[in-house]
Amino acid sequence: MGWSNPKAPYNAILCHIKSKGIRVYHREIKSGACGLFDCRKMIITISKDLKNTYEGCGVLCHELSHFCDYQEGKFLKFFEERLTEKDLDLIIKAEMSAIKNAVKLSKMWEIQYSPPELTKKGFDESVEFWKKYYFQ
Ligand SMILES: [Zn+2]
Numbered sequence: 657m658g659w660s661n662p663k664a665p666y667n668a669i670l671c672h673i674k675s676k677g678i679r680v681y682h683r684e685i686k687s688g689a690c691g692l693f694d695c696r697k698m699i700i701t702i703s704k705d706l707k708n709t710y711e712g713c714g715v716l717c718h719e720l721s722h723f724c725d726y727q728e729g730k731f732l733k734f735f736e737e738r739l740t741e742k743d744l745d746l747i748i749k750a751e752m753s754a755i756k757n758a759v760k761l762s763k764m765w766e767i768q769y770s771p772p773e774l775t776k777k778g779f780d781e782s783v784e785f786w787k788k789y790y791f792q
Pocket of ligand 1: 718722751754
């Protein structure tokens with residue numbers, strides 16, 4: 657089991673995402689995020705450094721998970737509204753949903769993906785990042 661090169665699974669996940677009508681761009685993301693999902697434009701942006709990497713596969717799965725939650729009508733406020741300090745619980749719920757679902761999806765593509773948020777230290781660091789990222 658497993659891939660000798662991340663390019664093949666990366667492309668497989670990319671094709672799957674595009675088949676859902678989502679455009680995917682690889683760009684430098686100034687905020688420091690690895691990926692973004694824009695529900696209005698149906699665009700996923702991935703940090704260009706992660707293209708064709710195993711970590712990038714996990715990030716694609718993460719953004720795809722946000723899309724699935726959005727399609728299912730989950731966490732709509734998270735996707736559609738400007739967020740403030742009061743929404744931290746919602747942000748954590750929406751992000752942890754994507755993080756956990758990305759692990760399941762990456763297993764389907766035979767990728768080993770261990771998001772840092774699944775450790776206490778990684779989770780605490782991510783909460784600090786989300787505060788800076790979402791509260792503008
Ligand atoms: Zn996310």
